[in-house]
Amino acid sequence: MTTLSSKRVAETLDKLHAEADAADHDMMTKLIAQLEASGETLQDAAARFVDEERVNYRTTYRGHADHFLAISPAYGRFLYAIARARRATRIVEFGTSMGVSTIYLAAALRDNGGGKLIGTELEPSKVARARAHLEAAGLADLVDIREGDALDTLKDVGGEVDVLSIDGAFSLYLPVLKLIEPRLTPGAVILGENAFAQDYLDYVRSPANGYFSRSLDIDEGRGNEFTVRVG
Ligand SMILES: C[S@@+](CC[C@H](N)C(=O)[O-])C[C@H]1O[C@@H](n2cnc3c(N)ncnc32)[C@H](O)[C@@H]1O
Numbered sequence: 001m002t003t004l005s006s007k008r009v010a011e012t013l014d015k016l017h018a019e020a021d022a023a024d025h026d027m028m029t030k031l032i033a034q035l036e037a038s039g040e041t042l043q044d045a046a047a048r049f050v051d052e053e054r055v056n057y058r059t060t061y062r063g064h065a066d067h068f069l070a071i072s073p074a075y076g077r078f079l080y081a082i083a084r085a086r087r088a089t090r091i092v093e094f095g096t097s098m099g100v101s102t103i104y105l106a107a108a109l110r111d112n113g114g115g116k117l118i119g120t121e122l123e124p125s126k127v128a129r130a131r132a133h134l135e136a137a138g139l140a141d142l143v144d145i146r147e148g149d150a151l152d153t154l155k156d157v158g159g160e161v162d163v164l165s166i167d168g169a170f171s172l173y174l175p176v177l178k179l180i181e182p183r184l185t186p187g188a189v190i191l192g193e194n195a196f197a198q199d200y201l202d203y204v205r206s207p208a209n210g211y212f213s214r215s216l217d218i219d220e221g222r223g224n225e226f227t228v229r230v231g
Contacts, residue, residue: 003107003139004080012137013076016100020068027067042221046170046196054171058122058149061169065123068098071167071193071219076104078218079165082189083108088162089115094150094176095168096121099130101193105165106139119145120153120168150176160185167193173200188229195225 003009035045053060071079083091083105089112091105096119109115121127127147134140146153150168154176161183166173173195184190190211195201204213210231218224 002080003110004077004104009103009107009137009139012133013073013100013103016068016098016103016133017070017073020070020098020100024067024069043196043223046194046223047198050170050197053169057169057171061122065125068100070097070100071104075193075218075222075224076101079104079191080108082191083163084111086162086187086189087112089113090157090159090161091115091117091163091165092154092157092161092180093117093119093165093167094154094172095166096130096145097126097167099133099145101165101167102130102134102143102145103137103139105163106134106137106142109142110139115142116158117143118154118157119143120150121145121147122149151179154179157183159183162188164188164190165193166190166195170194170197173197174203177203184229186229190225190227190229192225192227193222195223201225 035042079101088108091109093102093105096102102117102119106117109117121130124147127145130145134143150172161180162185164180166176173192174197177190203209204211204227210229211227212230213225213227216224216226
């Protein structure tokens with residue numbers, strides 16, 4: 001029995017994944033229709049999106065204040081497994097949204113014997129909802145969700161970081177990694193969901209920078225990048 005499979009956590013996650021599917025359904029349907037009409041691949045569209053978003057990511061995500069944009073259950077179980085395998089006690093999460101991924105990671109902290117997850121989210125309404133969801137799951141004591149821009153809120157994470165989950169504005173993956181880099185433990189794992197920004201991929205895939213990195217198809221086409229701090 002793990003915290004992830006406990007009744008309280010499992011029921012909260014089931015409810016949130018269902019809410020996420022409903023809240024994001026129309027947006028996803030529209031996106032798929034646009035891709036089909038243009039003939040553009042998801043990867044090409046994402047690369048274009050990185051450039052567009054770079055100049056106005058605050059406005060972009062204000063427009064998604066009611067969307068979950070959440071990870072899948074499969075990716076959540078992967079986050080849990082990695083945090084358990086790494087025996088993580090300090091986790092940083094860029095892009096908390098409604099707290100779905102946060103619950104998977106905090107459940108791993110609980111089963112590792114405790115620790116702290118520092119999350120961050122631009123949208124105040126999402127911060128409030130994420131906190132309520134962590135309460136519902138019984139994991140709030142392990143989580144510090146900081147409201148604001150990750151480039152400010154993650155300047156001081158209070159100690160060494162075993163796992164970094166990156167799932168925020170696409171164009172900030174590399175700046176956020178560089179912010180946390182001095183705090184990464186040897187063997188720290190960095191998990192990039194929607195890691196489409198070429199500057200980020202070039203950086204983590206270059207051995208000279210002290211990482212081993214490759215893409216994983218946990219969710220096919222969603223840009224799952226698995227990176228280990230080896231330097
Ligand atoms: C893809 S969603 C995260 C989903 C979440 N990890 C989950 O699975 O439930 C990305 C989130 O990052 C937030 N975000 C984007 N840029 C940010 C920034 N610079 N600082 C903090 N949060 C940011 C957005 O508001 C959005 O809610």
